[in-house]
């Protein structure tokens with residue numbers, strides 16, 4: 386497989402040659418911890434122990450690297466395990482990171498409650514405002530500039546190419562959490578980012594049946610550092626989890642097309658609804674990041690947030706009233722989900738500069754029949 390192949394071809398074939406022994410067209414689940422050596426040090430295909438490497442995981446990592454147009458992907462037991470590995474691989478006590486002021490609550494908690502105890506400092510800044518990011522950078526000390534685009538749950542958009550310039554001018558690396566867009570809609574490495582982060586739990590896996598994470602790079606030195614830490618720290622995915630994620634990836638393109646189409650219908654309904662005070666979606670021309678999103682994304686994704694007239698209680702009621710939209714955390718699966726970020730996914734940011742508005746509702750728009758989703762929301766909004 387080469388990069389000249391299309392995205393859907395890579396999703397189905399990259400890293401997934403038919404099994405040389407049996408011809409099986411799907412990579413087997415190598416449910417194994419260790420490998421017979423042909424004499425001491427005589428490894429077959431480089432495999433010695435499944436924390437260090439497992440063929441099912443290799444297939445997944447090769448596929449993700451191809452989809453992100455990177456040279457190396459590494460996979461983990463969760464998105465946060467991937468982020469933790471990245472932080473501890475690249476930062477030492479005394480180092481500093483600029484993080485988005487609307488970061489995913491778990492990412493914020495990792496910086497605020499875990500990394501900071503080990504001497505890694507951070508400053509939240511609005512990733513859509515290049516001057517704010519520049520001002521937050523501490524020359525010579527800032528090691529990472531981190532962004533999520535679109536962000537969770539406010540759907541903020543950051544200009545990846547411009548942020549890469551700001552980070553590189555300061556000698557820092559740009560990390561992009563590409564979970565919301567997926568590589569089908571946006572490939573940050575091709576825009577100048579140094580590291581791509583994924584919660585593969587979301588669109589990549591796509592079926593709400595597996596937790597996982599990934600890091601993708603296109604620099605051999607960075608890759609070697611991450612490979613060392615992945616093995617030394619050990620938060621790797623199980624072979625079955627790697628296999629499930631790989632199966633999900635095969636349909637990423639067609640799923641994303643439907644997620645985006647359904648989301649656009651829902652945005653249209655919400656934008657006209659009297660109980661909705663604001664719709665947050667990068668596809669809307671009035672969205673502050675719309676022009677950047679048009680430049681760097683193929684379409685605008687399946688995540689939609691909106692604010693409800695009547696405040697927090699009204700927002701909570703909408704979340705409690707839907708039937709098809711399942712009340713639950715997470716996102717990116719085939720089924721539609723609804724949640725109240727302030728009390729659910731982003732509760733850990735309460736009282737911090739990253740606190741989200743109480744009247745905010747977040748939707749992960751699934752791939753069900755759009756008319757059914759619209760009817761469910763209309764009923765819930767009353």
Ligand SMILES: Cc1ncc(COP(=O)(O)O)c(C=O)c1O
Pocket residue numbers: 463464465466489491492533537562564565583584585586596597598715
């Ligand atoms: C944008 C984003 N990044 C990272 C994560 C963490 O991933 P995981 O839950 O797989 O650890 C999440 C989880 O919701 C997320 O939404």
